[in-house]
Amino acid sequence: MIRSERQAALETIAEEVRTCTRCRLHETRTRAVPGEGDPSTEVVFIGEGPGMNEDRQGRPFVGRAGDLLVRLLGSIGWRREDVFITNIVKCRPPDNRDPEADEIAACQPYLHRQLQVIDPAVVVTLGRHSMGRFMPGARISQAHGTMRPADPETGAAAALVFAMYHPAAALRTPAIERESYVDIAQVPTALLAARERRAARDRAVPPPPPPAPSPVAVAAESPDAPGSALSTDQLTLF
Numbered sequence: 001m002i003r004s005e006r007q008a009a010l011e012t013i014a015e016e017v018r019t020c021t022r023c024r025l026h027e028t029r030t031r032a033v034p035g036e037g038d039p040s041t042e043v044v045f046i047g048e049g050p051g052m053n054e055d056r057q058g059r060p061f062v063g064r065a066g067d068l069l070v071r072l073l074g075s076i077g078w079r080r081e082d083v084f085i086t087n088i089v090k091c092r093p094p095d096n097r098d099p100e101a102d103e104i105a106a107c108q109p110y111l112h113r114q115l116q117v118i119d120p121a122v123v124v125t126l127g128r129h130s131m132g133r134f135m136p137g138a139r140i141s142q143a144h145g146t147m148r149p150a151d152p153e154t155g156a157a158a159a160l161v162f163a164m165y166h167p168a169a170a171l172r173t174p175a176i177e178r179e180s181y182v183d184i185a186q187v188p189t190a191l192l193a194a195r196e197r198r199a200a201r202d203r204a205v206p207p208p209p210p211p212a213p214s215p216v217a218v219a220a221e222s223p224d225a226p227g228s229a230l231s232t233d234q235l236t237l238f
């Protein structure tokens with residue numbers, strides 16, 4: 001899919017989320033929060049659910065937890081608009097209670113479709129509820145800072161999942177905040193590993209041979225055409 005197609009597909013999902021009534025959370029929300037970011041990104045961050053500020057603005061991670069997420073991203077030279085940020089449930093649970101199992105299940109098709117469209121190389125889970133979807137049975141105190149292949153059933157067909165603490169937990173506990181900086185510093189390495197895995201997968205299933213080049217295409221080819229040398233793009237992360 002090209003960028004404009006991904007953008008349109010994500011907007012279709014977002015429109016459905018904004019009017020969704022599939023679970024009781026629609027009764028108490030102000031605005032649903034579908035998620036936002038670069039439709040062509042390689043990295044998706046997944047939180048738990050909107051809080052008060054997110055519910056008012058219809059955008060993910062715009063309160064204090066969001067400010068910390070932006071600082072964490074900044075510590076590795078990334079900006080929030082370089083990645084895609086969304087949540088396990090798209091509507092705010094009242095009084096910021098934990099989302100319930102039936103609410104998570106009702107909302108799950110939206111995240112699944114978002115992941116299918118973006119096809120990320122890395123999924124970063126923020127907190128226990130998000131980790132629970134991608135690393136069932138893991139304990140956050142042990143799993144944070146680690147990665148494993150995503151189950152393709154999640155919609156992320158060829159991603160590595162990297163677990164982190166929730167930024168709100170980091171705001172409450174300085175030791176968790178310090179560990180969060182250590183953890184996020186490993187995400188670029190996870191991205192390189194994920195790219196290598198995807199490249200190996202693509203080599204295992206060779207694409208169909210390209211059509212024979214036309215005389216015009218041959219004439220247009222320059223010495224530094226893609227593929228003729230190691231592209232420096234492979235060394236920069238965005």
Ligand code: URA
Pocket residue numbers: 047048049050051054059060061062063065066086087168
């Ligand atoms: N916490 C979350 O889990 N998600 C948000 O969007 C904001 C705060």
Ligand code: SF4
Pocket residue numbers: 017020021022023024025026032089090091103106107108
């Ligand atoms: Fe729909 Fe998800 Fe909101 Fe529930 S939380 S109403 S399933 S968008």
